[in-house]
Amino acid sequence: MTGPIVIYVDADACPVKDETYRVAARHGLHVYVVANSFMNLPREPWIERVVVSDGFDAADDWIAERAARGAVVITADVPLASRCVKAGAEVLAPTGKPFSESGIGLALATRNLMQDLREAGAITGGPKPFSARDRSAYLGALDRTIMRLKRAGFG
Template sequence: MTGPIAIYVDADACPVKDETYRVAARYGLHVYVVANSFLNVPREPWIERVVVGDAMDAADDWIAERAGPGSVVVTADVPLASRCVKAGATVIGPNGKPFSESAIGMALATRNLMQDLREAGTITGGPRPFSARDRSAFLGALDRAVNRIRRGTA
């Protein structure tokens, strides 16, 4: 890995921004909080708010253009996760589940199937509520990811 580790947060609906800041502070990492509209972020020199236009996928495009080896992307957006995994980034969902090269195809297929079912009028119920267990799993996953990158084993 060359250069410092960067964390890119797909922030519009991200429930783990505070946890991301906590891990980044521990390791001295730079965090980019990317959103389509203004979000409050802590006033720290290592946290950068990035407000992109309101065009479709503008935040995703901004992140995908910059993510690569040595960076971590925090997102629940499966197409964005796919783009970033293909670029060599470490990608983690807010629930702590990593997106990997071997699993991204199935995640995309499942997402597309559920979208097709919703468009056909099938009630799919949606995701389960975000829990304290999810938050804890995310903290552990982000910490492990940063350490793997630092050791050069990511």
């Protein structure tokens, strides 16, 4: 056994918190819900609210400092995903898309390009609306990720 599996949720604007709690309950995992402000959570001993300062990237920094092998990080924030992947954590977007060592460079480059285009005044549109298909894909991806970590000796 190499240590417990923990889940860190970048909670501001995360649309899959309830799904995360359901999967974590089934697997008996601890969930840290990290945000810049108070948010209501289910009253379960394995769900822990972490309210960080409202400083720039305070929630990201809190999560990145704890991300390691055996951790699962839920975020749509590409720079945070990059930091966590480099630390050895498993990282999932709320759509179920995994961030990986091989793909994080492209994801960062795309994010930076889109940000530069928006700053230059280009109309790039926003992300597509979150769908039931995204929610379903996320549930499956989180479950598969946890099972893979358990097979690797975490738990």
